[in-house]
Every structure is written in C-alpha cells, then in structure tokens.
Amino acid sequence: MLATHAFLPLSKGAVDSANPSLGLDGAVRYARNAIVSGINKLSIRPGSVVAITLMDDQGTPAEVTSVRHVGPFADGAVAIAYSSATSKAYLYRLDASLTGYYNTSGTFTASSTAAPIAVIWSSLTGVPDVCVTEGLGTLYIAHTVASDANGLYWPTKTYTDFSSSITSLAASGTDGSSTGSDTAYFNGVIAYQQALWGWGYGAGSTAATGFRPEMARFSPPSFGNLQLSDSITVGDRVRSQRERIVGAGIAGEALILGASNMVTQVTGYGRDSWYKRPLDHSYGFVGPKCMVSAGDYLYYWSRRGPMRIEGIGDPEPLWDAIPAFIASVINISHIVAAFDPDRDQVMFLVDTGSGLNTICAFDTRRNIWLGPDSDYGIAVACANVVEPYTASTASPPSGPSGAPTTASTTGVGQTTATANWTAGDATAQTEISLAPQSTGAFSVVTTLSPGVSSYTFTGLSTSIPYEWRVRHLLNGQYSSYLGPVTGSEFTTAATTLLQPPTGISVSGLTLHSAGVNWTNSGESGVSTEVWMSTSGGSYGLIQTAGVGSSSATVTGLNSTLTYGFEVRHVRSGSDPSTFDGPVTIDMSTGA
Amino acid sequence: MGAVTYFGESSGARVFRYGTGLVNIGKTIGSSSDYQLDIYTWDVAPSSEVGDNVFRSIDVSFNCSNGYSIGITPIVDGVALNEQTFNGAGTGEQQTQAFFAQRGARLAARVRTLARQGDIEMHNVACSYWQIRTNP
Numbered sequence: 001m002l003a004t005h006a007f008l009p010l011s012k013g014a015v016d017s018a019n020p021s022l023g024l025d026g027a028v029r030y031a032r033n034a035i036v037s038g039i040n041k042l043s044i045r046p047g048s049v050v051a052i053t054l055m056d057d058q059g060t061p062a063e064v065t066s067v068r069h070v071g072p073f074a075d076g077a078v079a080i081a082y083s084s085a086t087s088k089a090y091l092y093r094l095d096a097s098l099t100g101y102y103n104t105s106g107t108f109t110a111s112s113t114a115a116p117i118a119v120i121w122s123s124l125t126g127v128p129d130v131c132v133t134e135g136l137g138t139l140y141i142a143h144t145v146a147s148d149a150n151g152l153y154w155p156t157k158t159y160t161d162f163s164s165s166i167t168s169l170a171a172s173g174t175d176g177s178s179t180g181s182d183t184a185y186f187n188g189v190i191a192y193q194q195a196l197w198g199w200g201y202g203a204g205s206t207a208a209t210g211f212r213p214e215m216a217r218f219s220p221p222s223f224g225n226l227q228l229s230d231s232i233t234v235g236d237r238v239r240s241q242r243e244r245i246v247g248a249g250i251a252g253e254a255l256i257l258g259a260s261n262m263v264t265q266v267t268g269y270g271r272d273s274w275y276k277r278p279l280d281h282s283y284g285f286v287g288p289k290c291m292v293s294a295g296d297y298l299y300y301w302s303r304r305g306p307m308r309i310e311g312i313g314d315p316e317p318l319w320d321a322i323p324a325f326i327a328s329v330i331n332i333s334h335i336v337a338a339f340d341p342d343r344d345q346v347m348f349l350v351d352t353g354s355g356l357n358t359i360c361a362f363d364t365r366r367n368i369w370l371g372p373d374s375d376y377g378i379a380v381a382c383a384n385v386v387e388p389y390t391a392s393t394a395s396p397p398s399g400p401s402g403a404p405t406t407a408s409t410t411g412v413g414q415t416t417a418t419a420n421w422t423a424g425d426a427t428a429q430t431e432i433s434l435a436p437q438s439t440g441a442f443s444v445v446t447t448l449s450p451g452v453s454s455y456t457f458t459g460l461s462t463s464i465p466y467e468w469r470v471r472h473l474l475n476g477q478y479s480s481y482l483g484p485v486t487g488s489e490f491t492t493a494a495t496t497l498l499q500p501p502t503g504i505s506v507s508g509l510t511l512h513s514a515g516v517n518w519t520n521s522g523e524s525g526v527s528t529e530v531w532m533s534t535s536g537g538s539y540g541l542i543q544t545a546g547v548g549s550s551s552a553t554v555t556g557l558n559s560t561l562t563y564g565f566e567v568r569h570v571r572s573g574s575d576p577s578t579f580d581g582p583v584t585i586d587m588s589t590g591a
Numbered sequence: 592m593g594a595v596t597y598f599g600e601s602s603g604a605r606v607f608r609y610g611t612g613l614v615n616i617g618k619t620i621g622s623s624s625d626y627q628l629d630i631y632t633w634d635v636a637p638s639s640e641v642g643d644n645v646f647r648s649i650d651v652s653f654n655c656s657n658g659y660s661i662g663i664t665p666i667v668d669g670v671a672l673n674e675q676t677f678n679g680a681g682t683g684e685q686q687t688q689a690f691f692a693q694r695g696a697r698l699a700a701r702v703r704t705l706a707r708q709g710d711i712e713m714h715n716v717a718c719s720y721w722q723i724r725t726n727p
Binding site: 081 | 593594595596597598599600601602603604605606607608609610611612613614615616617626627628629630631632633637647650699704707710711712713714717718719720721722
C-alpha cells in the first residue's frame with residue numbers, strides 16, 4: 001500500500017546544522033531566506049528599499065559617511081550619522097515613515113534626502129558608536145569616541161522644540177563634579193525605573209582615575225548631571241579595563257548590564273542602593289549594539305554566541321542550536337541586533353567574511369532559528385523599529401499653489417531699493433532674503449503678509465551689488481524660489497558729496513537780527529542749511545534756504561551775546577556738503 | 592500600518608526599510624538580486640532506521656502571489672537525486688509532485704525557489720512510498 005508522510009511541521013525545526021534532538025523527524029532542518037508567516041507556513045523573506053539618504057551640512061550637501069543610529073522618537077524618528085569629510089556627527093529629525101525631514105522650525109520637507117537638524121559633535125577623530133534613548137519626551141544621546149570629553153548631550157527641551165541648541169549633560173566627572181582629573185566618557189544611556197542611567201568609564205591615566213566602569217544615574221525631576229550615586233558596577237571588580245560596560249538593556253523588570261566578560265542584573269532600588277546580581281562571570285556582551293529587548297526578554301550576542309535573559313531569570317543559551325553558523329561569524333564587536341515585531345523575530349546582523357553581511361533571525365514566538373540568510377550584502381551599523389503614527393484621514397494641508405514670478409527692482413538709491421514680484425499664491429506669506437551678489441549667503445530679511453508683492457530694503461551699503469529672492473510659505477510648506485534672476489539684482493548708488501557753498505559773511509545787523517550771506521557752489525537743485533551757535537555753544541540747524549537762495553535773515557538774536565554761523569548745501573539722494581564757516585558776530589559791538 | 596524596521600548603512604548614507612519588495616539591494620547572487628527560499632528537511636525513516644522502502648514522490652503545496660518557479664530535490668539515504676523543476680503562472684494555492692523511484696531507508700527533501708516574481712508561502716512538504724520491510 002502506498003503510504004504518505006509529511007515533512008512537518010515546518011515551524012518545528014531548527015536550522016543550520018541544529019542538533020536534531022528528538023521529535024524532529026522530518027521537520028525543517030535549514031530554511032534560508034525564510035520567515036515563519038503563520039502556523040506551519042514559511043514564506044520568502046521580503047526585500048528592502050532605500051528609505052532616505054542622509055546628507056551633511058555643507059553648502060552643497062554631500063552624503064554622510066556612516067549612518068550610526070535610526071530609531072523612534074516621539075511621533076516620528078531620529079537618525080544620527082557621521083561624516084568623515086566634516087568630522088561631524090549630525091542629528092536628523094524625520095517623520096515616522098522616513099519620507100522627509102524637519103528643520104528647526106518644525107517645517108517638514110518631503111524628500112528622499114535629509115538635511116540635519118543639528119550638529120551634535122564636531123571635530124570627531126573617529127566614527128562614533130552612538131547610544132540613544134528617550135526619557136520623558138527628551139532625547140538622550142551618548143557616543144564612544146573618547147576624543148570628545150563631552151560625551152553625553154541632549155536637547156534641553158522636549159521634542160517639539162528642536163530649535164534650541166543641544167546642551168551638554170555631565171561634561172565631566174563620574175563623581176558628579178564638573179572638574180577634576182576623573183573626566184568621564186559616557187558610552188551609553190538608558191531609561192530604567194524613572195531614572196536615566198549612563199554608563200562610561202574614567203578617562204584618567206592612573207589606577208585611581210582611569211578605566212573605571214562605573215554606572216551613574218540620576219532621577220527626575222531634577223535631571224541634573226549624572227551622579228556617581230551608589231557606585232553600581234559590573235560584578236565586583238572595578239578599575240579594570242576589561243570590565244568596562246559595553247551595553248545595557250531591559251529584560252522585563254530588570255536592567256541588564258553587559259561588560260566584555262560579565263553580565264549583571266539590576267532589579268530595583270532598595271532602601272539606599274540598587275539591587276544587583278552577577279549573572280555571568282565569563283561571557284558578556286560583544287559590542288554596544290549586540291543586544292535588543294523583545295517582550296520580557298533581552299537577547300544579546302556573547303562570545304559564545306546568542307543568549308537571552310528573561311526578566312529576573314538566568315542567561316539562557318541560544319547558540320547551541322546553530323554552532324556551525326556561529327563559527328562563521330567574524331568581527332563580533334560589530335554585531336547589530338534588532339527586533340522586528342511584525343514578524344516576531346530577533347535579527348542579528350553579522351559579518352561572515354568575504355564581504356558577506358548576513359541576517360540570522362530567531363523566531364521568538366516559536367523558539368526557532370531561521371536562516372542564515374544567504375547575505376544582505378550591506379554592512380549595517382544600526383537597526384531599529386519605528387512605529388508610524390496613525391495619520392488623520394483628512395487631506396494634508398496644501399502648500400503654496402505657485403511660486404512668485406516676474407522680479408524687478410526699483411528705487412535703487414545709496415541705501416535703499418524696492419523689490420517687486422508677482423505673487424504665485426495670493427493667500428500665502430512671502431519670505432524675502434537678501435545677499436551680496438554671487439555669495440549665496442542669503443539671509444532672511446522678513447516674512448510678509450499674504451498679498452504683499454513688494455518690499456523696500458533699507459540700511460544698505462553704498463556701491464554694493466545685491467541680489468534678492470522670494471518664496472511663498474503656506475501651511476508650513478514652501479514654494480520654490482523666485483530669484484536670484486536679473487530682475488532681482490541691483491547695485492546701490494555710490495556716495496555723492498556735494499560741493500560746499502563759499503564766502504560766508506554776516507551783514508545787515510540790527511539790534512535783534514542779522515543777515516547771513518554766501519556764494520552758492522553751482523550744484524544743481526541744492527538748498528542751503530544755516531546752522532547757528534550761541535556764545536560758543538554747539539551748532540544747530542535754524543533754517544533752510546531754498547534752491548538758488550544765497551542769503552538768510554536770522555531774527556530773535558540777543559544784542560548782548562556772540563553768535564556763530566555756518567552753512568552747507570543739501571539735496572535729496574546725495575550726501576550733504578561740508579560746512580562753510582564758521583563766521584562769528586558779537587552783537588554788542590557789531591564786530 | 593504596523594511597525595517598520597530600518598537598517599542604517601555602515602559605509603554609506605542610506606537608511607533601508609526592511610520587509611518590502613522582492614530584492615536584496617546589497618547583493619546580487621548570480622544574475623539576480625532576488626531573495627530565494629531554500630528549505631532542507633530532516634530525514635524521515637518511515638520503516639525505522641534500518642527498514643526498507645521504495646520512495647515514490649515528494650509532494651509540495653504552496654501559495655503564490657504571482658506565478659512560481661520551484662525546484663524539488665529528493666534526498667535518499669543522504670544522496671541527492673536530480674532536481675526537478677516546476678513553473679507556473681497565476682496566483683493562489685498550488686500543488687506539485689516530484690515523482691521518482693528509489694529504494695532506501697531515509698528520505699529528505701530540498702525545496703527552493705528558482706526565480707521570483709512575487710511571494711511564495713510554503714504550506715506543506717510530504718512524501719509517498721511503498722513500504723518493503725520494517726525493522727523492528
């Protein structure tokens with residue numbers, strides 16, 4: 001009789017030379033590029049797409065060198081990247097679907113490339129491994145490049161206000177002091193039991209100050225500098241570089257601290273200290289990103305291979321099922337772990353040599369390994385999960401319907417000029433910027449109300465070529481620019497100093513009046529200002545003679561005082577001439 | 592929309608969204624950058640480890656979203672026989688049977704996809720055989 005037998009269940013097996021043990025008769029031995037997609041179902045692993053490309057902050061933005069973090073923050077996402085060209089690390093604020101970026105004003109730009117919202121470190125001497133966490137709506141970032149002593153930063157305000165500068169937290173001193181020889185570097189931060197924890201090490205060169213793998217903590221609401229507190233350390237040995245804390249993660253109710261060769265469990269704060277328990281004295285964490293929390297477990301990669309800890313339990317080996325694969329992994333300090341909640345899998349992205357970068361996934365619901373997948377092909381520096389928020393069903397607000405058009409510049413003087421344009425959307429505001437020609441150094445002059453289609457610049461410098469540009473702003477979205485074009489370029493007038501009048505004299509004296517006379521310079525259209533000083537005091541304008549006039553009568557004088565007079569030409573659009581005079585007259589003597 | 596997993600490139604500026612599309616953007620395998628499913632099973636020994644059977648077929652059921660191209664390799668007593676390939680268009684549940692005749696004690700199967708225009712969801716892998724002698 002023909003009999004049948006099923007190679008099942010598909011979801012029962014282990015993969016990659018797993019120990020068959022008992023009860024695996026016919027089960028899956030090896031499932032490359034597979035994910036468990038349901039009860040007894042295996043599907044092909046899906047692919048990937050490029051979501052966004054991060055750029056630097058240069059005038060002509062270039063792609064950064066390395067993406068160091070991408071992950072959730074508030075209702076969106078943040079990313080951190082390093083550029084070897086600028087030696088800077090940048091912070092990006094992105095939407096949850098990574099379809100664009102926000103600037104410091106909170107304005108969103110939909111784009112396949114992202115501009116940074118802030119520079120978080122400058123003058124870096126190496127690629128930073130960053131650790132990012134969120135506590136009470138605030139973003140905390142630490143990194144591992146020791147050349148920057150200010151290793152821990154955070155925006156001083158909540159996520160809604162990225163316009164503030166990023167401020168250093170605990171610039172130095174694991175003991176809480178701001179100065180001293182025990183400057184500390186913070187490699188990571190994590191929020192646990194309403195406290196922010198930072199881990200780092202002393203930077204001194206002596207046994208007393210260097211290589212101190214101390215944990216520090218502080219609690220809200222003060223959110224002050226990290227304090228050494230009660231000296232939570234890994235295991236019971238300190239001041240040893242080998243026990244420097246590598247990473248930390250949450251497993252249910254417990255905080256798990258991993259050093260290179262130790263794992264310590266922190267379970268809560270007692271009367272005056274944190275409860276801790278050494279879990280492993282031989283194998284710790286292999287790298288700062290080798291661990292990930294999934295449910296009540298913390299999964300991590302030790303030097304023996306993958307392990308996991310459930311809550312307050314002990315470490316549980318997962319490596320015994322995939323010994324052949326573990327033997328192929330190199331550069332274990334670069335391992336990145338991530339949890340994909342949609343597929344219930346913890347993914348370890350590992351380097352298997354020869355340019356292959358491989359995903360090996362553990363299905364947390366069914367407790368089986370899948371893969372190793374043939375290769376991912378790209379070295380991954382970070383991985384994380386972002387939960388897109390539910391968008392309103394209403395249509396998103398629209399931006400300007402068009403850009404401004406038809407630029408012209410009128411009324412160009414020595415210090416003023418008027419920009420004119422035709423509005424592309426009369427309901428939108430207009431932002432106008434000005435720069436010296438060919439410098440590209442535009443600065444926003446003002447943002448005008450809807451419907452305004454001209455603006456007069458003031459306070460310009462003489463004889464300088466300028467150019468302006470305008471764009472509309474509506475609902476937080478910008479139109480493209482109008483300008484700089486020929487019509488938006490202009491050069492302010494040069495300074496024109498008028499020739500002064502000459503031959504000032506006084507005549508026609510009476511008891512209380514005098515006549516002031518001068519000879520006009522010949523400048524066309526000039527008026528003449530008459531300035532007077534009383535008894536040696538300062539001169540002040542007393543009257544202006546009309547165009548062509550060469551004399552003025554000053555009245556109301558005191559017959560016992562001495563007066564001084566001087567005159568100058570003035571004309572609109574030109575600089576006044578120098579003064580002619582002074583000439584003085586003593587009213588008591590007539591001389 | 593559920594959670595989305597992102598990877599950050601170590602030697603570049605790109606951020607990848609994982610779990611969408613068909614291709615592996617980082618690596619071309621042969622002439623294709625598609626991910627291909629590749630499953631090996633552990634052996635079955637229906638007449639015990641020293642029994643005797645004539646194995647007749649490997650039977651595979653699966654669901655495809657846009658056609659399929661799969662290969663089935665019977666492995667009898669640890670020796671792989673010729674791979675048999677099956678192609679088809681359409682969507683929905685599909686069944687294929689790779690017939691062969693080979694005497695042996697143990698049977699395993701390798702099932703893999705050879706080309707990919709859509710998704711494949713593997714549902715069942717089974718075998719048929721004539722039992723010759725059982726021991727014990």
